[in-house]
Amino acid sequence: MDPSVINTAIVVAIGDTAVPHIDEQKLAETYGPAQAKSLMTQISELVREAVAMPIEWGDKTLAEGVNDILQRFAEKHPELSQKALHEIGRCVGWNLR
Template identity: 30%
Template sequence: MPDAATARPGLSAAIIAFLGKGESSLPRADDDAISASPADRPALVADVRAVVAECLAIDPDWSTHTLAEGGRVARSAMAQRHPELSSEALDALAWAYTYNWR
């Protein structure tokens, strides 16, 4: 999985496209929405899927957090873990997180 030093170019845009943020009324998992050269595409898809899975696995203390707070916890955790991600990509991850945990 990429870190700030080895971030794959286009990762933020690929996360947004994969989840459908701004295009869909609910989050999706659409490999075909990810644009990349044929040589780079399989690795980029794998990185996107790994980052999304990592985000969805964050488990705040639901006894003290609302769904909205849980989304903010997930966004903050992903921002710390992946400083290479854009604010828009982090928003897309939080959007998918709250949808999946509702």
Template identity: 25%
Template sequence: MTDLELNAGICVYLKHYPGKNDDEFAQLFEGRSDQILARVRELLTEAMKVEVDWTGLTLSEGGDVVRDIMAQRHPELAPEALAAIRRYYTYLMR
């Protein structure tokens, strides 16, 4: 899987979150969607496990912390994918 595929996978998977985008995801990654989806889910699980020190932080700032940590851990992630992960995190933490 290329970095481009991973970034596209994150963005497409989260495009309508919490709604599903399964058809577009499967069509985009025809024949490889299971492998890419597994990696996307691994990264989302990792993002949700980031420990944020919430002292004095808003939900938005906590999302920024998660985005920045994921950027450090995964320099292959594009700004658009990191923004999608941030939105996912803040949606689930609200």
């Protein structure tokens, strides 16, 4: 998949949600039902992968923990934009809180 498509889809799907989640309806409205299903799967896999990353909490705050995960996640997925990483980070933070 073209990195610009997945990056934009992540921002479309998660951005502007009060409680961070993947909004399948927004994806369908933007990309059509067939492509939305594929994008939903890819975005879900990325979010699950980020949430599952181990963390050494030590004296880290929630924000520091999320930043640590996102830094390592960005190294693993250099194709992801800062905006896409930010939205994935919102999901990670929500799950860790």
